[in-house]
Amino acid sequence: MEKIIEELRANEVGKVKANEPLSNHTTIKVGGPADIFVEPDSIDKLIKTMEIIQKNKLPWRVIGRGSNLLVSDEGIVGVVIKLAKGMDNLDIDGTTVRVGAGYSFIVLANALGRKGLSGFEFAGGIPGSVGGAVYMNAGAHGSDVSKVLEKARVLFPDGAVEWLTNEDMEYSYRTSILQKKRPGIVLEAVFNLQEGDRDIIAAEMKKHRTYRRDTQPVKPCCGSVFRNPLPEHAGKLMQDAGLKGYSIGGAQISELHGNFIVNNGTAKAADVLALIEYMKETALERNGIELHTEVEIVERKAKGNA
Template identity: 45%
Template sequence: METWSLLETFSNFDIKKNEPLSAHTNTRVGGPADYAFWPTSLDELRQVVRYAKANEIPVTVLGNASNLIIGDQGLTGVVIFLTKLNQITVQGTELRAEAGAMIIDLAQFAQTKALSGLEWAAGIPGSVGGAVYMNAGAYGGQVDGWLKTAEVLTTDGEIKTLTNDDLDFSYRYSSVQTTGDILIAASFSLQNGNATEILAQMEDFNERRASRQPLEFPSCGSVFKRPTGFFAGRLIMDAGLQGYMVGGAQVSIKHAGFIVNRGQASGADYIAVIKHVQAVVRDKFDVNLEPEVRILGE
């Protein structure tokens, strides 16, 4: 029997009960959250995190909900969306962004200040917090190459500043994935550049992305990590899996590394396609495809 009283305790906060997560994920799949919360300040976030810990309420933190799949049963406890914590500031060649800011917006802001280093992020649909959490990258660039520090809120409600080394970055990994800390802001050390040249580079990357990726359908982005010595998309294509479909979830015909929602897909459809792709690629090529996408509430 649920005994939480989030709505009553924080009646002036933006909290919704039984909120369908499919309304907020890029895949357009996902069951309901017991509670969904959009903090408008760090103090609000800290209050709810401390309350959740004291009452043993599970907490899931999401940014733009772009690189994840949520199961049809939804998520227990409180799901925190950081999208309203999105301020970006600049001092010299250093940019600081709150975790809910979109990484695309950060790249565009950097361009307006003639700061180079984030061109690769121009088309990534995630948040700054999600990008740091996953050590996101594209076109030869990656978060760990430019991040100076990250600010986190611990499960005890304390704020810590972590250095690049503290985050123990590796391919699609940061230490925050294991500590349970909540990313609240990140600072990037960039380089002075030419705004026109930076814009041209960003536009080139975005044109390449549009020509190669199935941006016309909802998706979670690249589904699998790159296996050592291989490319996931190439393996899936060579296995003859492009177009493979369960329910409304389909291995993209345009880019085999993507699974798109062709209409009314469920979380179970997505998970079934992922498992099938893994099994076929393992059988044909003896390669284990590890999901890059987060799968929650399976």
């Protein structure tokens, strides 16, 4: 790995670190080290990073702000790429918004609201980056990315860069084509919004923030643990089973919302994984429902974009 680190640094792709603890880069504050951790500060440098990764046949994955991500205590083999500074451009032209993958999803929602642009109100309480949101079709309050995305610029492992339309993304509930069929890295996104009343938009976003504050934990967590098995809701299933507040090690099912696991300060990824399994077993035994995780669980190998 030392030679690859030297090659990345020689090409000045951005920050390059060895054995970087991913607990520093996930919202739940757990996760072992990445063999190599890279923060490219431009699209060109990200493309160069991917070229070096492919030449050396290394496993890789991308993270944004580390939400909806659970990394094992053993960490991740290969290269972890974080999209942040230098990948956070923003251009607003009328009702068309072009934004870099590293831009905060919440900050973007607030900025668009202040501009009087409507359609992004749902995003005001969703943590993470634009890239991650586009990748997984993030949503809340009856809307999601698929409702506002025009197209996404994507880097594929072979170095090809393509604009994928909304239709090309093959969106469904919390999924896109990038998760399985065509793994790639979201570089930028273009959203189409509508002109709206700033006061109405502000009121709607305040309502969402208040709801989130009153019903979701503020302690470190990874977001919703399970996809809702509609018409049922995972949080309600856990609540009915009396599991709110149930702990394993330093991981606890939130007392506010049964579909959130919080880190009480000492959690290991193993604690969170054990709690997830217990929740799944409970739903299956009590309700005959097989729960599927929304949070992406990353073991000691990885490939993709989050």
